[in-house]
Amino acid sequence: MKNLSRLLFAMLLVLGYSNVNAQDENNPWQITIGANAVDFYPTGENAPLGDTFDEFFNAEDHWNILPSLSTISVSKYIGDGFTFGVAGSLNKIDKWGDASVDDLSYYAVDGTIKYSLQNLFNSNTFEPYLGAGGGYTWVDEVGAGTINGTLGLNVWFNENIGLTLQSAYKHAFEDYLQTHFQHTVGISIKFGGADTDGDGIYDKDDACPDVAGLEAFNGCPDTDGDGIEDSKDSCPNEAGLAEFNGCPDADGDGVADKDDNCPTVAGLKALAGCPDADGDGVTDADDSCVNTAGPAANKGCPWPDTDGDGVLDKDDNCVDVKGTVANNGCPEVSDEVQKQLNEYAKTILFDTGKSTIKTQSAAVLGDIIKILKEYPNSKFTVEGHTDSVGSEKLNQRLSDSRANSVKEYLVKNGIDAFRLSALGYGESKPIDSNKTRKGRANNRRVEINLAK
Template structure:
């Protein structure tokens, strides 16, 4: 137990020097200082050896026989420096020293032990805990060169470790490495156990504003120290996050927004921000005094009834849109659609009955020729609603990867939109988007359900 106690006490003493939490892209560099123990016994039988002897035994035999087999020096005997590579991987260069007093149960003269190794580790920390977790197990491989007295030999290493993060800048690492000697004649196969503490440094400053990401409340946008790394783009003394108008200098009383016309109403709430107006009319003027703001008055310099949008003109179809503004003056429509009729649910259903018959080449976005008639019917209906923008949606079933299905659905929706433009539809009245397998209308567990899910739908652009 004496050597184990020495090993643990040395580790605890090392905590006094203080060093880091888990390596990541924000603090990629790490230094470890610790102690190590060398055990040559549980490495497997030698060629020709049939059972355990005093020198060595079966693999992992008496693995924790600290008193009889472990070689430990009660001082700092391990130093490493590592660099986070990305995606959980890190690389480290490691140097260790020790004194070999026993090989297995055989005492030997104090042989010096020096090793220089390179390690590549993969951490399971984020998979187990999520970012910032305290429990950080890793596995890794490596290689190096070891000298026992004046004999040197190369090794191939396999290792496992557990880091316990106990504070912002402090963690404890426990590691076991198996070192397989390449030289059978004089190489020494052995296990090397170690414990130590780790210091992380090299903080990342993504936006280059001189404030490390971990302390930067806006790490991807250059900012100012007085705003904890966040910007004040317009320089009005109000940081962008609290500035309702971050790109235009404004006043604190208006949350950073300007009052261009000086009427006491900030521009975002002022319906007429460049013209002095009345608070009762949201900052807009009423030049003809008919109670309708000039911005809403179709005839701002000529008084007219409110029911007729401030104009004296007639509204022949009685749809509330003045004839001069009504793009369909003899057909009742809606104000929102500039006096023209709006597409009904029934029309959308009719469009989608045609869209159900649109066929594509297998696994492609190429429209089959037999679908051209249905597409012409769709275009004819759309042309009856000249002020309406239609949205073409592409959908797939759940077979195939999410990424592939998304790509195919986008391409098919775009293919339908492009074809409609070739037969008379203007492109600014059409939009398209693919939704992959995300919006099924039937189960994907049957062929019939999947067929329903492979579809093109038409809706109104919102």
């Protein structure tokens, strides 16, 4: 009972040792439970005891082995590969060197600072270590202090569980206690960890280690308690529905309140959650004829729209051709048309270093003019670009001049001047590398883009 009390005392001593830094940062605590063997033979004393390391592995003749649970140790990671631990051990001594003795009780409490050599071996499985420390050992109720040197090996089966093999040389300070070896084998368990945000989830398992959260979300918070973690919740401070990424829908119209212009009245998704009683595409709040369908341009009241493009005839510059509201009822320049314009424009050729257009560009300019005339209400910007050869100032001037040359050509050939503007960008907007001849050629270009 007295021996067990001392073991428990050792355990409590370590568990109370909580002011050192948090085995590694992720698993700072280690507990080892196992058996030990005590060898009083190789102590460097006179006969009948041998010299140090004599018959070191002669377990049959010299080792006192208590095969049951006889050793327990607890240690904590300090930092930079160092750990501090305390161990308690029990044994029965019937071999003292080459001599036999009656069963003497043996128990010890030892404190050890260990240094891991794992990084030197670049292995996650094998962890050799060295240790130094001291303790107190009793043999048959007579005790003495010892200074200890330790060599050991942890063999880790996984991140937390492993086998520990250790030999400690214990030099006694009193003549009545012989210097001796104590060998230990046991199962070790690493556990614990840092918990920066105090949410009960260790940082190594916490997806949000700096913010307190819930275990269900790997340590991340759900501020509004709607079952959707904040990082995936579009409305983290207001409880909502999963289908709306955590945002509420007060009127139940399928439009989340944050996107609903009429959050208290059920409406249509197409109208941002607002109602449209006559179905004319104008919300009731903006419709002057709530129960009679009409175009938006007339606040929802009926007016002629011959081509049905949503632009009233009185405002439609192309009454018989369906167009767009943005283009006053005339056809909009499509992406395909825009692309074709620039396919033509980039082939316009100039005299080297000048803004004069070469005569062989007349055909492609004619194609451009045909396209522009198909969209009489659309406005365009003629843009000039250069490569990076030469000074930036010269390139800016040249791009301005070339853009204006193209504009003037188009105006002279039937395009209204008010529909065109010219602008040079110099070398500021390359579309290819200026480090190759081909890239520079691509960067020397004219573009004709729809003005928006």
